[in-house]
Amino acid sequence: MLTKRQLLILQSIIDDFIETAHPIGSRAISKKAKINLSAATIRNVMADLEDMELLEKTHSSSGRIPSEKGYRYYVDHVIAPTIRDKEIAIIKNIIQDNMIELEHVVQLSAEVLSQLTNYTAIILGPNEVDATLKQIQIINLTPQTAVAILVTSTGHVEHKSFSIPKGFNVSDFEKVVNILNDRLVGVPIVKLPYTLQTEVYELLKQHITEHELMYEYIQSIVRYDDTAKLYVGGQSNILMQPEFKDVEKIYEFYTMLEDEDEIIKLLAEQHDGLKVTIGNENKNEAIKNFSLITTTYKLGVNQLGTIALFGPTRMEYRKVITLLKSLSNEMTDLFYVTFNK
Known part of the structure; x- marks a missing residue:
């Protein structure tokens, strides 16, 4: 486990990097009101965090950026979901105002989720075979x-x-x-x-x-296609992220998005609950540079759908996790009651 000082510096660097996408130096951290440490002390702590493989040093700057291991520690030990009244109110209104058809609710939810986060949202409906x-x-x-x-x-x-x-x-x-x-x-x-x-x-x-x-x-x-259905929102949002200005990095991702069977296979593997996979933790080569956060919603005892957000490893984890949990709860409350009467 990290010391209190190490934890404070790690959180500060990750929070700043998520916001700016630029390497963070010791001087920038020392100017923060909550950091009552000298630049020299901060540099020593940053060096220790780098030795632990929680931070990385870029070639173009003396500053540090989080490593995938650093993000994993941040997700597992630092952040906690926070109340986001405005965004959650938007989600509640969508669910409550569009209760007629599941498809309509889910498609709107995918679109609004992508707008609230600026990432690519995909919602997988339950397989009709169930x-x-x-x-x-x-x-x-x-x-x-x-x-x-x-x-x-x-x-x-x-x-x-x-x-x-x-x-x-x-x-x-x-x-x-x-x-x-x-x-x-x-x-x-x-x-x-x-x-x-x-x-x-x-x-x-x-x-x-x-x-x-x-x-x-x-x-x-009375003939049904028994495949699960995909609802995509913000397909082009990834292009807004500075990490993905390189066409080669994004080409495989868009190729994957065009293959519905591949997406369904990827998301159908998710089990009940919330899951965060970061960078190389993803088995699919097309998203090795991404973070994928998924959660499920229920329509019945054995009927699960999946909500997913694709973004850079520099993802706003706290915000995304809060919104996904809220959307999952709202969809489960609506669909489970409506379709199990």
């Missing part, structure tokens, strides 16, 4: 067209327009909707095809004249 069908409606738009609205237990809402089969008795739609809601609501998405082929098909034969034709239409309507 979901059940919560509701299905079929609404006639015209005598020839209708729209099917399907809602899952994860809050995913899907609208599918289709043409009404020629000669089909429109009044049978009510029977069809009743059959579908009676037999499909509460059924896991992955089991829908089997339930359609067995229970639903038999009931259609009994109650619907054009049952074969309607069965074909229902098969096309």
Whole structure:
């Protein structure tokens, strides 16, 4: 463990470097009101911190910058989440004002999170393979067209327009909707095809004249893509960070962002709770120069989504951790209650 003096100097250097992105010298630290130490004493402490591999000396300056090990110590032992009333109020308003569809809430949350931090935010929705069908409606738009609205237990809402089969008795739609809601609501998405082929098909034969034709239409309507969904905010924010003016450093990151499967694989590995990975702690080569902070939100007992922020290792950890925890709590409170009624 560090001494009180070492801890004070380390925190001061990291806080200043996060704000300025410039190496910090002993004279700059000695001018701070809370640092009652001479420049010579500060230099000795900085040298000790460098020996511990918590600080690094740049070639272009006599000042020091935090190492990845220094950031890790800072995250694990120094910072604590702080109350950020203004930003948290913004998050609460987004959640409360947009309670209709999960997708809308999550996309807005990703965008606002990126704006509040100036980093790239990605929110991973839960995989629909874990979901059940919560509701299905079929609404006639015209005598020839209708729209099917399907809602899952994860809050995913899907609208599918289709043409009404020629000669089909429109009044049978009510029977069809009743059959579908009676037999499909509460059924896991992955089991829908089997339930359609067995229970639903038999009931259609009994109650619907054009049952074969309607069965074909229902098969096309009740079809889900079972992959998780990504919501991205602030994709270009990384370019605003001075560390990433070098195109080569950022090229691999943007290439990764274009590969949804790669992002899903990266974020799906996160477990319940908050996790901070710094620089080379990241296994993916594309983000070796980044810090990645993730947390999860819940939609059910076994249904987790992931919130992630990508930024430089010179990230505002205290602010980001506070905002992620707040957003996670708000989304969990809304979705867990709404989709588990």
